[in-house]
Amino acid sequence: MNETINVLISEEEVNKKIQSLGEQISKDYAGKELHLICVLKGGVFATCELAKHISVPLSIDFMSVSSYGDGFVSSGRVKIIKDLDDSIEGKDVLIVEDIIDSGNTLKYLVDLLNTRKPNSVKICTLLDKPDRRTTDVAVDYVGFQIPDKFVVGYGLDYMQKYRNLPYIGVIE
Ligand SMILES: O=P(O)(O)OC[C@H]1O[C@H](OP(=O)(O)OP(=O)(O)O)[C@H](O)[C@@H]1O
Ligand code: HPA
Ligand SMILES: [Mg+2]
16 A cells, blocks of 8 residues: 655755754864764664765764564664674764654663763754653754654655655655
8 A cells, every 4th residue: 555645844955954964063073083873774864964964084883773663653662673883982972863753762772872981972863753752862963843743754664665755754
């Protein structure tokens, strides 16, 4: 079955926003090196686009976590599918996500990464759905706040589909 998808945030708006986030992050980390952590799978498009607009030296590592399975609602259990390859000890870490919804995933990740003695841990998310938050997490860089709708595109999936849409859409 094919779902109907309406555009919520256009490709141009998304790309412009990520560019400005990259410029802000470059200013904030001037004189430092940055270690980006891409949260797979959803964070992959935002991470790649953001990295292109960051001008301080950076490295990238990948962690794969999952809590939604194929549904619209978080299972509440965050499962590590793939851990980081490299140590983050002493590094300035920036976690890059596609969305913060309940907050379960980022809360779990921040708590986990903080046990590994990084110099700092900050969060950048393309989308923030504040109405759905059940766990408090401090987010440092937000692209867009969105209403309580299930969105797809730019890394976000519904049953593993639609991640490749170059815009943010809403399933109706
Ligand atoms: O704030 P939360 O309620 O935790 O929701 C946000 C998380 O859910 C999605 O990932 P998902 O677990 O579906 O895995 P995926 O990235 O592989 O699609 C999304 O990419 C975030 O990582
Ligand atoms: O709105 C969403 N869409 C896709 N995946 C998600 N994971 C959390 N929220 C969402
Ligand atoms: Mg994800």
